[in-house]
Amino acid sequence: MTGPVRLSLGRTRSVCPECLGTIPAERFAVGDTVYLDKTCPAHGRVVTPIWRGLRSYEMWSRSRRATSRPFSVATDIAEGCPRDCGLCADHRQQGCCVLVEVTSRCDLVCPVCFASAGRHGTDMPIDEIAVALDRLRAGSGQVHIQLSGGEPTVRDDLPEIVALVRAKGFDFVQINTNGLRIGREPDYLAALVDAGLDCVFLQFDGVSDAVYRKLRGRNLLAEKRLAIAGARAAGVGVVLVPTLVPGVNTGEIGAIVDFARDEMPTVRAVHFQPVSYFGRHPGAPRDEDRITLPEVMQALIEYGGGAIGLEDFRPGSAENPFCSFSGRFAVDRSGGLRSDPEPAAGCCGSGSEEGPSGTECCGAVAWRSPEVVRAQRYVAGQWTTMPQAETPAAGLEAFDAFLERQSRRLSLSGMAFQDAWTLDLDRLRQCHIHVAKPDGRVIPFCAYNLTDLGGRSLYREPSA
Numbered sequence: 463m464t465g466p467v468r469l470s471l472g473r474t475r476s477v478c479p480e481c482l483g484t485i486p487a488e489r490f491a492v493g494d495t496v497y498l499d500k501t502c503p504a505h506g507r508v509v510t511p512i513w514r515g516l517r518s519y520e521m522w523s524r525s526r527r528a529t530s531r532p533f534s535v536a537t538d539i540a541e542g543c544p545r546d547c548g549l550c551a552d553h554r555q556q557g558c559c560v561l562v563e564v565t566s567r568c569d570l571v572c573p574v575c576f577a578s579a580g581r582h583g584t585d586m587p588i589d590e591i592a593v594a595l596d597r598l599r600a601g602s603g604q605v606h607i608q609l610s611g612g613e614p615t616v617r618d619d620l621p622e623i624v625a626l627v628r629a630k631g632f633d634f635v636q637i638n639t640n641g642l643r644i645g646r647e648p649d650y651l652a653a654l655v656d657a658g659l660d661c662v663f664l665q666f667d668g669v670s671d672a673v674y675r676k677l678r679g680r681n682l683l684a685e686k687r688l689a690i691a692g693a694r695a696a697g698v699g700v701v702l703v704p705t706l707v708p709g710v711n712t713g714e715i716g717a718i719v720d721f722a723r724d725e726m727p728t729v730r731a732v733h734f735q736p737v738s739y740f741g742r743h744p745g746a747p748r749d750e751d752r753i754t755l756p757e758v759m760q761a762l763i764e765y766g767g768g769a770i771g772l773e774d775f776r777p778g779s780a781e782n783p784f785c786s787f788s789g790r791f792a793v794d795r796s797g798g799l800r801s802d803p804e805p806a807a808g809c810c811g812s813g814s815e816e817g818p819s820g821t822e823c824c825g826a827v828a829w830r831s832p833e834v835v836r837a838q839r840y841v842a843g844q845w846t847t848m849p850q851a852e853t854p855a856a857g858l859e860a861f862d863a864f865l866e867r868q869s870r871r872l873s874l875s876g877m878a879f880q881d882a883w884t885l886d887l888d889r890l891r892q893c894h895i896h897v898a899k900p901d902g903r904v905i906p907f908c909a910y911n912l913t914d915l916g917g918r919s920l921y922r923e924p925s926a
Contacts, residue, residue, distance in 0.1 A: 466492045471519075477544065478502035479746070479882035482914045484542060487886070491516055498884060510883040511749050513784065515756030518772060525776075525783040529554040529892060534601045536903050543887045544912065545920065548903035549896075557904060558780055558894040559606040560598060561638070564591060564623060566923075568613040570640055572678045574705060576741035576879075576911045577922070579612045590900050591623060595630040597902035605896075606634040608663065615643040615650070624657035636661035636701075640682075641689030648692050655696045661730075662693050666702035668711040669721050676710050694728040701731045708737075708753050715758065716765035722872060723793055731873035734758050738879040740913045747883065755787055758876045762789075766799055774801040775874075782892040788875035802871055880908040882915075897921075 469491040476487035476498060487500035489512070496513035513519050533556050537548030546552070566583030568575075586594075598605070607627050614620055614637050627635045637654070641664050644651040666686055667673050674682040693700045702722055706712055715734070722729045736754065739747045763770050770791070777783035792802035880889060885908065893906035899921075910921045 468492055471496060474498075475543070475887040476500045476885050477882055477912070478505050478914075479508060480505040480915050482882060482912065482918070482920060484544070484887075489886070491519070498886060508883060511752055512754060512884050512886070513756060514754045515760065518756040518759065519784075521772070522777050522783040527783070527892070528780055530556050532556055533603045536601060544885070544890055544906075544909040547905045547909050547921065549906075552891060553893075553906070554891045555780060555894045557602040557605045557896045559608055559896075560602060560904060561608045561610045561895070561897045561907070562586075562591065562594060562598075562627075563610050563612065563897065564614050564620070565612040565617055567616045568611060568640075569616055569642055570613070570678055570680075572742070574677050574707065574737065574741075574743050576738065577612060578742040578917070583612055585617055586900065588619060588623060588626065592626060592630070594898050594900050594902070595627060595632070598898050598904065599630055599632070601902060602896070602904055604631075604633065606636070607632045608636050608638050610638040613640055613642075615639050621650075621653040621657040624654055624659050628658040634660050636663050638663045638665075638703075639689075640665045640678075642682075642685055644692050645685050645688030645690075648695060651692050651696045651698070655698050659698055662689070662698055662700045663703055663733075664689060664700050665705075666718070667704050668714040669717045670714065673711045673714065677705065677707060690725055690728060694725075699730040700725075700728055701733050702729060703733050703735060706734055706736045706753050706758065708751055712753055712757075712761070715761040719762070719765060719872075719874065720797075723797055723799075726793060726872060727869035729872075731875065734874075734876040736876070736878050738908075738911075739881040739883065740879075740911045742917075746915060747881075755784075755876050755878050759787055762874055769799050770801070774803075780894045782889040784878075784886075785889055785893075786875065786877040788873065790871060790873050793870050793872055799872070879911070882912060885912065 471489040471491055474487050474489065475484055477483060478485055481502065481504060483502060485500050485502050487498055490497055490499060494514060494516050495511050496516070496519050497509050498512050499507070499509045501507040532549040532553050535549060535551045537546050537550045539546050539550050539552055543552060563586070565585045566577070566579060567581065567585065568579035568583070571580045609620070609623060617623070620637070624635055635658060637659065639662060644662065664686070667677050669683065671681040671683050674680065690700055702718065704711065704718055706715070718732055722732045736752065736758065759772060759775050763772065775787045775789040778786040778788060790802050790804055791799040793799060880886065890906055890908055893908060895907040896904040897907055897910040898904055905921050913919045
């Protein structure tokens with residue numbers, strides 16, 4: 463009798479979950495599931511599911527691997543990936559969105575938290591933020607800024623920080639927030655918007671308080687609703703960001719989309735994030751503790767009842783294909799969804815990395831990665847309540863029709879962050895979401911948050 467057929471899908475490198483030592487790894491498929499297989503000489507073998515859905519794996523494999531040279535190199539290659547981040551010359555993508563962690567404090571102590579944040583911590587002084595932004599502008603160019611933490615809204619001076627980001631020349635700024643303060647204090651949110659806030663990236667794990675008690679430690683649904691109502695009053699767009707944990711809220715994926723649809727146009731998108739086991743989490747994960755991106759897409763397809771197909775989703779334009787999916791949909795008057803893909807974007811969709819020196823590509827100099835520029839323009843256009851576009855030549859009537867169409871568009875996307883079990887260094891090298899360090903380095907998000915079984919990190923400093 464023969465066992466299941468094992469199909470090799472290529473070799474890479476990863477890390478050991480116990481010691482974070484860099485080790486060889488292999489991707490392979492058995493049946494419909496893709497696994498990452500690796501063995502540490504000191505701690506043994508680990509096999510982890512990374513993709514459940516061979517058809518979509520093959521589709522995503524055919525996507526172009528968009529790469530570009532980092533804007534600047536800040537660290538030498540010494541120990542190799544993932545220990546030389548800063549970025550080093552071996553990194554293969556420029557930054558698209560860069561997180562600036564303005565505090566390590568938080569007004570919640572969630573059982574699941576990639577930052578292991580809590581009540582105590584420290585704030586980055588605003589003069590250090592200014593220096594970090596200057597270094598970031600010089601080293602990474604025109605990136606989107608996400609103010610994060612901890613919980614950034616614990617800072618009374620956050621509107622001043624938003625204004626500072628704008629003054630430093632960055633043209634898109636969002637906050638990553640649990641929404642508690644912006645729901646309670648409409649004047650505080652209005653001050654953020656007046657300072658130049660473009661978007662609220664709102665932690666939103668489900669539509670029942672049972673989910674919040676499990677993942678966040680208390681009932682929060684009413685406070686999430688308040689935050690969205692506050693955003694509506696302030697005129698700022700909201701992206702709902704569910705952390706998906708099997709057995710906790712994966713059964714609410716469709717209900718979350720229903721909620722988002724009912725809160726349009728203030729809610730512009732739902733950005734699903736399958737749980738990653740770094741930071742604070744309840745122990746080592748089992749296979750059944752993971753949900754992979756194709757499973758999220760399948761749940762959305764089933765939710766659509768025939769109106770949504772796998773072909774309506776696609777990999778991101780800049781990151782490694784297996785990091786994400788996205789789809790844009792129009793919502794009709796009855797609440798039904800139909801695919802409404804982004805139109806071709808000229809040179810930004812051409813896949814050309816560089817053009818003639820000094821030329822412009824969609825408002826960016828040509829040596830900016832066109833895939834990164836396209837990703838930024840998609841976010842800026844879809845995740846804000848007032849899409850960035852000029853009045854069409856046809857006049858105000860056509861512009862009103864354009865705004866009406868935009869108000870009925872909903873983006874559904876997902877991103878799978880890598881932990882010590884799932885880390886694939888081929889994916890990490892292509893990361894375009896970075897975390898800014900005060901010393902001018904930028905660290906790929908998954909490397910920055912990577913922790914071993916004991917909670918030790920390569921880059922993140924422990925919360926005070």
